[in-house]
Amino acid sequence: MDGNGRWAKERSLPRIEGHRRGVESVRAVVRTAGEAGVGFLTLYAFSQENWSRPRLEVQALMRLLGQFLKSEIRELQENNVQLHAIGNLDDLPGGVRRVLDGARRETSGNTGLRLILALSYGSRQEIVRAVRLMAAEAREGRLDPEKVDEACVAAHLYTKDYPDPDLLIRTSDEMRISNFLLWQISYAELVVTPVLWPDFGREHFLEALREYGRRHRRFGGI
């Protein structure tokens, strides 16, 4: 969800205003994804590397996240959205963690869109964690190293219960992956748009889905 800072800078506003407007885009995209029948939507809301941002920006982002979780719970319920989170959630401030856990619990019976927030998430860190888990299981005799295959690695990632993404949308013309779901996006289709995240809305999301529909996926075949 890139471009919040640039959106604010273009308007001589503080960066946090860009993030605040970015929350509006989150609302629009979640609603549209549900209506369009998308099964899983993962939002890269806060990366492991984002902790190195100025303290006030980190605090403001955590506050926005907590407010979003509190204010959206009703809308998530009404739209049958089940909330999930991936990342090193223990890093989150206690208050945010509590509302997040509450929202996950309250929406656990919903059967529509799975909305997955990537929070304090880094893909390399996720892979290191998976390797450690597998090594510990091998040491305890619960995992035969010879049996480690792709399915075994995938089963030790945060995303073990979700399918690999079909489509990755990156806003504000950034041509990078930035440590996001490196394992899982091996065959994802990429759509990069110049639109800054706070300007990204329903129509842009639907256009990205249409663009995805025009792709021919070959998965290495012909």
Ligand code: FPP
């Ligand atoms: C990247 O833009 C955006 C972020 C690091 C934060 C994204 C967070 C939100 C949209 C709000 C909170 C999230 C939820 C799910 C309620 P940037 O700051 O790097 O922008 P720039 O590249 O233009 O500087």
